[in-house]
Amino acid sequence: MVSTFSQGLEDSGCQYLPSSDLVSSPSPNQLLMPLTARLSPAGHLEIGGCDVPALVQQFGSPLYILDEETLRTTCSQYRKSLQQSYPGESQVLYASKAWNCLAVCAIVASEGLGLDVVSGGELYTALQAGVSPEKIYLHGNNKALEELQLAIEAGSTIVVDNWFDLQNLVSLTGSGHHMDPVRIMIRLTPGIECHTHEYIRTGHLDSKFGFDPNQLEEVFQFISEQPGFNCIGLHAHIGSQIFELQPHNDLAAVLVQWLSKAAHYGLPVQELNVGGGLGIRYTEADDPPSIADWVKVVSQAMVAACEAHNVPLPRLLCEPGRSLIGTACVTAYRMGSQKTVPEIRTYVTVDGGMSDNPRPITYQSLYRSVVANRMQEPLTETVTIAGKHCESGDILIKEAKLPATEAGDVLVVMATGAYNYSMASNYNRLSRPAAVVVRSGEANLILQRETYQDLIRQDRIPERLKFKDDL
Numbered sequence: 001m002v003s004t005f006s007q008g009l010e011d012s013g014c015q016y017l018p019s020s021d022l023v024s025s026p027s028p029n030q031l032l033m034p035l036t037a038r039l040s041p042a043g044h045l046e047i048g049g050c051d052v053p054a055l056v057q058q059f060g061s062p063l064y065i066l067d068e069e070t071l072r073t074t075c076s077q078y079r080k081s082l083q084q085s086y087p088g089e090s091q092v093l094y095a096s097k098a099w100n101c102l103a104v105c106a107i108v109a110s111e112g113l114g115l116d117v118v119s120g121g122e123l124y125t126a127l128q129a130g131v132s133p134e135k136i137y138l139h140g141n142n143k144a145l146e147e148l149q150l151a152i153e154a155g156s157t158i159v160v161d162n163w164f165d166l167q168n169l170v171s172l173t174g175s176g177h178h179m180d181p182v183r184i185m186i187r188l189t190p191g192i193e194c195h196t197h198e199y200i201r202t203g204h205l206d207s208k209f210g211f212d213p214n215q216l217e218e219v220f221q222f223i224s225e226q227p228g229f230n231c232i233g234l235h236a237h238i239g240s241q242i243f244e245l246q247p248h249n250d251l252a253a254v255l256v257q258w259l260s261k262a263a264h265y266g267l268p269v270q271e272l273n274v275g276g277g278l279g280i281r282y283t284e285a286d287d288p289p290s291i292a293d294w295v296k297v298v299s300q301a302m303v304a305a306c307e308a309h310n311v312p313l314p315r316l317l318c319e320p321g322r323s324l325i326g327t328a329c330v331t332a333y334r335m336g337s338q339k340t341v342p343e344i345r346t347y348v349t350v351d352g353g354m355s356d357n358p359r360p361i362t363y364q365s366l367y368r369s370v371v372a373n374r375m376q377e378p379l380t381e382t383v384t385i386a387g388k389h390c391e392s393g394d395i396l397i398k399e400a401k402l403p404a405t406e407a408g409d410v411l412v413v414m415a416t417g418a419y420n421y422s423m424a425s426n427y428n429r430l431s432r433p434a435a436v437v438v439r440s441g442e443a444n445l446i447l448q449r450e451t452y453q454d455l456i457r458q459d460r461i462p463e464r465l466k467f468k469d470d471l
């Protein structure tokens with residue numbers, strides 16, 4: 001019979017809290033909690049040496065808590081695995097759409113990673129964070145002229161997605177004689193299926209991203225005639241939250257085949273970018289491969305494909321997002337109202353919800369949670385954790401096993417580093433939460449909590465609409 005949080009973990013054979021001997025070795029994407037998660041002497045959840053209820057006391061709630069050690073570990077695991085498994089040059093890019101803000105960009109760049117950005121806003125943030133422009137790659141299936149211009153001026157690489165991009169680049173570079181050629185890569189749709197939510201699948205042929213394979217030779221021909229372009233590589237991304245290794249194995253062969261075709265058109269293609277997509281563990285049922293295993297498969301497949309086509313090894317790029325930052329962050333909420341519907345369920349409510357984590361309502365994503373101030377109490381309740389938004393679907397977790405709780409307790413939802421803050425909204429005019437980075441007992445603010453003034457900062461009320469409600 002499951003009685004406490006820790007026993008429950010043992011019974012289910014899953015590992016929420018890493019034990020100390022595992023700290024140096026596990027792949028964080030295979031854990032449910034950040035590497036530094038511990039039980040404090042008071043029986044509280046501790047992350048990065050900081051007591052989680054105390055963080056909430058100090059910084060308010062909801063609060064994103066980013067564990068620096070976990071993030072740095074995933075970065076170095078990708079980098080070192082590539083160095084070990086791939087005999088050629090390589091570069092890891094962080095897919096910053098997972099969480100783009102100044103501090104996250106700065107940490108990732110300080111680990112030697114480059115960045116994938118998908119908008120002028122992400123590019124601007126990366127540049128402001130001090131990321132070297134030549135390590136930034138601009139993606140997007142509908143880039144604005146200003147976004148292209150910003151990337152060109154910064155000296156970043158543009159991942160060309162379609163003919164619209166090419167036409168816009170021609171208009172920006174003109175004859176190309178008076179400026180350095182613009183570095184571009186070509187994104188292609190590889191036609192590879194994988195098993196993940198249909199909204200986050202991108203590699204199949206019916207995708208809005210990238211050139212269709214049957215147009216690629218025409219694209220190569222066109223680019224080879226442009227003096228303003230320096231086409232350094234090819235790119236493909238097959239989807240996100242993927243546990244299979246086979247699709248990435250197949251992708252290497254597809255990319256190398258196109259690389260050798262591009263060479264026939266005289267394009268100086270030396271980089272191949274295999275995208276991101278490695279999944280993480282959100283619940284005990286999730287069993288993703290480790291970062292090292294993923295990198296090994298990608299590397300070996302690339303080497304094998306190059307041998308088969310008799311081409312030199314390209315510079316190998318990959319651009320993970322979720323598996324770099326997903327497990328590194330948890331979200332802490334204060335619990336509030338409870339409602340029991342007899343014989344049906346008990347709702348317990350937190351002070352955030354779909355505005356700080358839109359993934360459950362958008363993709364039916366599953367999450368796990370703990371009560372940070374009751375880590376050793378028996379898990380006697382099965383409850384539904386609801387957000388505070390005016391929407392019945394605003395449910396974070398349908399069936400959570402928790403101890404008995406009361407208003408004021410601190411509920412922690414795990415693995416919220418990827419696509420939570422970056423997809424957060426102000427729905428119902430809730431302020432976006434604060435975020436702290438924790439390390440060795442120190443907590444530093446990286447995102448200030450929005451205030452009510454922030455919420456109306458962009459509002460304007462025309463003079464003729466101003467009124468005093470004295471009717």
Ligand code: LLP
Nearest residue numbers: 095237240241276277278319320321322419
């Ligand atoms: N590269 C490209 C071109 C991408 O489109 C993506 C993700 C990545 C890399 C990084 O993929 P990752 O390693 O994170 O799987 N909002 C969704 C996920 C959307 C993914 C979009 N593209 C979610 O919350 O699940």
